[in-house]
Amino acid sequence: MSEKTLTLGVLVSGRGTNLQALIDARYERKLAATVGVVISNKPDSRAIERSRKAGIPAFVIEPQAGESREDYDKKLINCLNEHKVDLVVLAGFMRILSPSFIKAFPTKVINIHPSLLPSFPGRYAQKDALEYGVKFAGCTVHFADEGCDTGPIIMQSVVPIDAGETPESLADKILLEEHQLLPKAVDLVARGKVTVKGRQVIIS
Secondary structure (H helix, E strand, O other): OOOOOEEEEEEEOOOOHHHHHHHHHHHHOOOOOEEEEEEEEEOOHHHHHHHHOOOOEEEEEOOOOOOOOHHHHHHHHHHHHHHOOOOOEEEOOOOOOOOOHHOOOOOOEEEEEEEOOOOOOOHHHHHHHHHHOHHHEEEEEEEEEOOOOOEEEEEEEEEEEEOOOOOOHHHHHHHHHHHHHHHHHHHHHOOOOEEEEEEEEEEE
């Protein structure tokens, strides 16, 4: 593995299990990147605790009443730039980023989503998949663009949907795949193995 590593800025709202997967992958020398800063929009996010336990700078930046999406995102951009972030990872960040944020990090923002995009974008992917009656679900790591879960796809992982599956059981099943897929995708990007041509992501 190259000595030069990318610095990641991880945005997260919840438990931070995908963040932990990145931390663990780095510790196991499976990731050519380090987590330089973690930002949550939720003060009760367990991701903050995970970050501090790992010695990673962590900040809570809560949106304020009446604050525009652009003004909020400026605070995120400033914090990420202060920590010299090379790549932004959305690991369960439950906010839609403004176009100004995407433009600040062109092709440098990746997201993990619990469906096989372009099917079932948005917040209720597992519930939507079950209601539609598909036989397989999964997760997608993709570059974020100005749309909602619409950017070029880097990698995907598939899980079967069993009889009696619930949104909760499907979410748990997919999450296990996310923990494997996200570090792999980030490592490929960090090692310069990923090229984007239009909607196509080429992995060398």
